[in-house]
Amino acid sequence: xxxxxxxxxxxxxxxxxxxxxxxxxxxxxxxxxxxxxxxxxxxxxxxxxxxxxxxxxxxxxxxxxxxxxxxxxxxxxxxxxxxxxxxxxxxxxxxxxxxxxxxxxxxxxxxxxxxxxxxxxxxxxxxxxxxxxxxxxxxxxxxxxxxxxxxxxxxxxxxxxxxxxxxxxxxxxxxxxxxxxxxxxxxxxxxxxxxxxxxxxxxxxxxxxxxxxxxxxxxxxxxxxxxxxxxxxxxxxxxxxxxxxxxxxxxxxxxxxxxxxxxxxxxxxxxxxxxxxxxxxxxxxxxxxxxxxxxxxxxxxxxxxxxxxxxxxxxxxxxxxxxxxxxxxxxxxxxxxxxxxxxxxxxxxxxxxxxxxxxxxxxxxxxxx
Amino acid sequence: xxxxxxxxxxxxxxxxxxxxxxxxxxxxxxxxxxxxxxxxxxxxxxxxxxxxxxxxxxxxxxxxxxxxxxxxxxxxxxxxxxxxxxxxxxxxxxxxxxxxxxxxxxxxxxxxxxxxxxxxxxxxxxxxxxxxxxxxxxxxxxxxxxxxxxxxxx
Numbered sequence: 001x002x003x004x005x006x007x008x009x010x011x012x013x014x015x016x017x018x019x020x021x022x023x024x025x026x027x028x029x030x031x032x033x034x035x036x037x038x039x040x041x042x043x044x045x046x047x048x049x050x051x052x053x054x055x056x057x058x059x060x061x062x063x064x065x066x067x068x069x070x071x072x073x074x075x076x077x078x079x080x081x082x083x084x085x086x087x088x089x090x091x092x093x094x095x096x097x098x099x100x101x102x103x104x105x106x107x108x109x110x111x112x113x114x115x116x117x118x119x120x121x122x123x124x125x126x127x128x129x130x131x132x133x134x135x136x137x138x139x140x141x142x143x144x145x146x147x148x149x150x151x152x153x154x155x156x157x158x159x160x161x162x163x164x165x166x167x168x169x170x171x172x173x174x175x176x177x178x179x180x181x182x183x184x185x186x187x188x189x190x191x192x193x194x195x196x197x198x199x200x201x202x203x204x205x206x207x208x209x210x211x212x213x214x215x216x217x218x219x220x221x222x223x224x225x226x227x228x229x230x231x232x233x234x235x236x237x238x239x240x241x242x243x244x245x246x247x248x249x250x251x252x253x254x255x256x257x258x259x260x261x262x263x264x265x266x267x268x269x270x271x272x273x274x275x276x277x278x279x280x281x282x283x284x285x286x287x288x289x290x291x292x293x294x295x296x297x298x299x300x301x302x303x304x305x306x307x308x309x310x311x312x313x314x315x316x317x318x319x320x321x322x323x324x325x326x327x328x329x330x331x332x333x334x335x336x337x338x339x340x341x342x343x344x345x346x347x348x349x350x351x352x353x354x355x356x357x358x359x360x361x362x363x364x365x366x367x368x369x
Numbered sequence: 370x371x372x373x374x375x376x377x378x379x380x381x382x383x384x385x386x387x388x389x390x391x392x393x394x395x396x397x398x399x400x401x402x403x404x405x406x407x408x409x410x411x412x413x414x415x416x417x418x419x420x421x422x423x424x425x426x427x428x429x430x431x432x433x434x435x436x437x438x439x440x441x442x443x444x445x446x447x448x449x450x451x452x453x454x455x456x457x458x459x460x461x462x463x464x465x466x467x468x469x470x471x472x473x474x475x476x477x478x479x480x481x482x483x484x485x486x487x488x489x490x491x492x493x494x495x496x497x498x499x500x501x502x503x504x505x506x507x508x509x510x511x512x513x514x515x516x517x518x519x520x521x522x523x
Contacts, residue, residue, distance in 0.1 A: 083463025
């Protein structure tokens with residue numbers, strides 16, 4: 001069994017990390033400061049250390065130096081997990097050698113993306129991780145037979161539809177079908193949509209997308225669904241064209257394009273695809289990796305190019321916010337290049353209101369200096 | 370530094386880490402919060418030095434801690450709630466730092482401290498009126514205040 005050491009002065013954070021690591025089936029070791037962390041690391045030789053920066057007694061930077069000094073731990077993979085950021089810190093840490101950098105607050109996806117690099121896919125499910133979803137199959141989970149029947153009828157010509165009346169039933173149906181699209185009602189007896197999603201994600205195969213069903217106008221449920229990892233929220237009563245659009249989006253599949261990073265007069269550019277493009281789902285993980293590489297290479301600026309964006313929706317806003325936040329966390333000055341319509345729409349959203357905008361890459365380059 | 374920046378950072382942290390529902394609230398409504406509070410304090414030094422303070426009613430503090438740990442609020446002991454509030458103010462400070470870095474601001478964070486009780490008077494090494502943000506979090510009023518020394522403003 002692999003061992004993971006979490007070093008953080010907050011017991012709450014160590015508990016959050018322990019829960020997030022549950023699918024990996026590893027032994028969790030804890031330390032409340034850098035000094036304890038170094039001692040536990042040398043004694044237990046963990047396979048991965050998750051290390052906070054700001055801690056009493058000995059901070060994360062000092063601890064990392066000590067970990068790298070010892071022949072027992074000098075090669076141990078370390079991922080920084082911290083609210084601290086900034087270009088100088090990232091550069092300093094990078095020189096000491098770390099596998100990744102997770103900035104708090106972090107989402108489950110961000111955490112998993114970094115930890116997977118060291119521990120591999122969670123739950124000891126290499127076969128499942130390697131398996132592909134069936135893009136033609138849709139699994140619908142709802143405690144209402146009427147809703148299931150409606151979806152089945154609507155999608156009859158477009159997809160193979162599998163239904164489940166409960167979360168427990170859904171887990172069994174998903175294991176059999178490997179559905180490419182899973183639509184889950186948020187409100188169900190026994191196991192609600194969020195708990196169902198968590199169970200399904202623990203056994204998810206590559207390519208499955210999870211969409212929530214929510215009562216119209218329930219904004220809180222929508223926000224929670226998006227945070228929980230649903231890629232979209234469909235409101236009840238369900239509109240047929242919305243369901244068919246979901247199927248079409250998934251049917252486009254993945255492409256091999258790797259063109260998210262470009263350059264404008266020496267300034268790196270992140271090219272954001274349209275939220276409805278087939279490559280959109282791959283953009284954020286690629287962007288996070290690219291931003292880290294840019295910071296480690298000594299860059300101090302980046303242009304976020306939204307010229308390809310035609311529709312500003314929740315997914316796009318979330319993506320832009322995440323990219324801007326990650327970039328700022330890495331100490332990169334940012335400017336967003338977009339059409340006036342996109343800029344106008346983004347300025348209507350609190351989270352993106354104060355970004356630096358320009359209508360061309362050249363203007364964006366001038367804006368970031 | 371602006372109240373908008375503090376509000377954005379707080380919303381991001383409370384939603385992402387504590388899975389809380391967050392909306393804006395008027396100062397009048399915020400002023401009606403009870404006297405009992407959990408207060409988390411974070412010192413910040415550097416080009417934008419100051420003190421960030423998070424005021425939270427005990428019930429909301431427990432709800433936030435529960436959101437962080439996916440546990441019911443009544444399952445949590447006082448030490449856990451205190452720890453959670455310290456972590457939240459630390460993450461809010463870290464997010465402010467990250468956002469300030471975009472405009473060249475460089476700050477470092479101290480280790481947060483948390484106190485709880487009723488009729489608490491908090492004296493902050495600052496002067497004048499702090500930047501103020503009031504939010505409705507999981508149905509309760511949560512307030513943030515940021516005190517800056519006079520020479521650091523501008």
